[in-house]
Amino acid sequence: MVTAHKGTCFCGSVEIEVSGAPEGMGYCHCTSCRAWSGGPVNAFSLWKPENVRVTKGQDLVGEYAGVPNSKRRFCKQCGGHIMTDHPEWGVTDVFAAAIPSLIFEPGVHVNYAETVLPMRDGLPKYRDFPAEIGGSGKKVAE
Template sequence: MADQHRGTCFCGAVEVSASGEPIDMGYCHCGSCRAYSGAPFVAFTIWPEDRVEVTGHVGSYDKAGTSERVFCSRCGGHLLLRHPHLGLTDIRAGILPSVTFTPRSHLNYAARVMPVRDGLPKFSDMPVEIGGSGELIVE
């Protein structure tokens, strides 16, 4: 049986669970992630959408028609982003405490507001596999 990871929103009213292991982990520096989180960048874990379940009362917002941001309708805690055009769900790294966060890259690094020198690959936008240019920025 696959590993089951569980976490909750800030108030505990919404539970998020994911089975197995994430297929990718990293950081996003895009303006939307920065504005939504109020942070210079966010940490993400990527899962196939069929391995993620959400229970409880959630709200959502889809600014551009490509990524649905899901939050607790009670406390407003950020939970995940659904990317239906990719069949993927981005669960914020802090939501599932049993997942060891091991970032592999930075996305949208051209939009950064804070440089990060950690030796990880830094994509100008996104990898080719998910619709980006695949261009890397040298640290």
């Protein structure tokens, strides 16, 4: 049985569905994600692109690419953030908060060198990204 989770933008005009299991979950502390999310840290859930579908309101989905590997998607009606495509890594980040039924189980912190909200939770904290996705692979202390 394939697990599916449904979510929406802030106003509910755009609906999404993710299926299967996420490729990973965690926290991003980079300046870009903080500015986009409006918070001190962004909780992400990464999915294979084929497991993410817009099921309603596709015509209301806008896109902004502020950095080369992030195509951020949002609702043009309410401005609510929906997801970020990362084509270089072959994943789509669906904001964990946009999927209410998903049990968020973070496994990593990325871009922790940029943090403005230190989190002492025992999870690995990468200065930038793990080496397998093009980062330095260097970890930093809590």
